[in-house]
Amino acid sequence: MTILAPKHIREIAPYQGGKPITELAREMGLRIEDIVKLASNENPLGISPKAEYAIQEALLDIARYPDGNSFALRDAVSKKFEVAPNQIVFGNGSNDILELAARAYLTSDSETIYSQHAFAVYPLVTQATGATGIVVPAKDFGHDLPAMLAAVTAKTRIIFVANPNNPTGTLLGKDELYAFLKQVPKHVLVVLDEAYDEYLPPAYKSVAISWLNEFDNLIISRTFSKAYGLAGLRIGFGLCHAAIADMMNRVRQPFNVNSIAQAAAVASLADDDFVARSYALNQAGMAQLTQGLEKLGIEYIPSFANFISIKVGDAADYNQKLLKNGVIVRPIANYEMPEYLRVSIGLFSENAKFLDVLEKIIKQS
Numbered sequence: 181m182t183i184l185a186p187k188h189i190r191e192i193a194p195y196q197g198g199k200p201i202t203e204l205a206r207e208m209g210l211r212i213e214d215i216v217k218l219a220s221n222e223n224p225l226g227i228s229p230k231a232e233y234a235i236q237e238a239l240l241d242i243a244r245y246p247d248g249n250s251f252a253l254r255d256a257v258s259k260k261f262e263v264a265p266n267q268i269v270f271g272n273g274s275n276d277i278l279e280l281a282a283r284a285y286l287t288s289d290s291e292t293i294y295s296q297h298a299f300a301v302y303p304l305v306t307q308a309t310g311a312t313g314i315v316v317p318a319k320d321f322g323h324d325l326p327a328m329l330a331a332v333t334a335k336t337r338i339i340f341v342a343n344p345n346n347p348t349g350t351l352l353g354k355d356e357l358y359a360f361l362k363q364v365p366k367h368v369l370v371v372l373d374e375a376y377d378e379y380l381p382p383a384y385k386s387v388a389i390s391w392l393n394e395f396d397n398l399i400i401s402r403t404f405s406k407a408y409g410l411a412g413l414r415i416g417f418g419l420c421h422a423a424i425a426d427m428m429n430r431v432r433q434p435f436n437v438n439s440i441a442q443a444a445a446v447a448s449l450a451d452d453d454f455v456a457r458s459y460a461l462n463q464a465g466m467a468q469l470t471q472g473l474e475k476l477g478i479e480y481i482p483s484f485a486n487f488i489s490i491k492v493g494d495a496a497d498y499n500q501k502l503l504k505n506g507v508i509v510r511p512i513a514n515y516e517m518p519e520y521l522r523v524s525i526g527l528f529s530e531n532a533k534f535l536d537v538l539e540k541i542i543k544q545s
Contacts, residue, residue: 188288188310195300199508210506216533217508218524221346221376221487223409225461227444228454231410234447238440246439253442256449257417261389266422269429270437274375274403274416278340279305280428281371281399281418285337286311293331294340295323297348297515299373302340311337321481321489322350325360332368339364342373343386347512347522349483351380354387361395369424371399375416376485378407378455379462384484389419396421404441406486407458408448413441462486465525472535476542487524495521498541505537 184190198219205212250270258265271277278301286292288310294302296318306313312335316328322345332339344351357372364370377386388400399420405411415437418428448454469488473480479491487510492498495518499511502521510522523534 186310188307192304192307193514195304196514198510199503201508204503204506204508208504208506215506215508216526216530218526218530218534219508219510219522220411221406221485221524222411223407223458223486224465224526224530225409225454225458227409228448228451230447230451230454231408231444234443235440238443241439244439246435246437246442248435250437250442253437253446256446260449261419263389263392263419264422267392267419267425269418269420269425269432270442271416271418271432272436273405273414274373274401274418275301276414276432276436277399277401277416277418277428278302278371278373279308280432281338281369282306282309282311283431284424284427285369287337289335290337291333291335292338292340293328293336295328295342295345297321297345297517298323298340299342299346300514306338318348320350321345321348323352325352325356329360329363332365336365336368338369338371340371340373342375344376344380344484346375346485347487347489347510347515347517347520348481349485349488350481351384351484357388358391361391361398364397366397369397369399370395371401373401375401375403375406377402379459379486380484381463392419392421396423399424404445404448407455407462408445409454409458410441410444410448413438413444415441415445461527462525465528465531468528468531469523469525469535472531476535476539478538481520487522489517489520489522491519492521493519495519498538501541502534502537505540507534507537509534 201215201217254265282305286309291312292306293314303313314331374386399418401418403416481489495511512520512522
């Protein structure tokens, strides 16, 4: 082909999501109902009953374009998180928030900074703009904030920080993170990705939203895909200074958040009981998995999210054996962790099946 995309686009390695259940069923000749998917950090409880009802209501008006300004959802987020409406940006998933920040503020001669073993979308959105990504070596599988500060140059425009981090589940302390923000130069945006905040115990929950008035270079990214269970609807939001939100909204696609997602998100924010049940299930499931892994002698990284990364040695081989037994997890060799698998927390029965299959594989090795 004679028409070539720019070099920085051609060199992008496409994002690889968790294997769909239907795909594994076709490949292995398995029954769908026998497959357990613990690969994509989804909520095993599904969605809030309030969100399900809102979806059915919204379907009646599906022939109409959605509200491009997301007025009802903007009002709900503003009240829930006590931020001004003009401080909110909505995205087609929180990935979209990361991309909007990159599109608004990066150029081909700028740089971003992110940690080793951090979310794969950070280098993707960086490379898509032609900017240069600077990877800072991880510390104990998490962010080394002093080293990230030391990597800042006159070309740095964005620092991406995931808290808790995906795929390692590590968590930065509030005081440490606040001190870091105090030292970041004002010409640098900090994108604080808090996709898993709803799964944190009360003592660890983020207070970063209260910092927005102090740091006008802070963007907080949140999602409805995890604890709220709306992964298939693709909706997230960013909170930031109004001037930053204005720039991000200028590059945002019209109608980027569909009407069904908006309605479901509004209803989800009103269902604290569902989020509490999701949190409780995750806490119990994490205990179930960690106890089972310790019994099997499997090393793991202590996690503050709704997944856990385990060290199995030849992770590619373990992954294939798990797939043959109807268990989908996530190999994370692309995160420079070829010996690890990331396992989402599922229902009790799903976690039990994973542990049973894992034990069988170990005994056969």
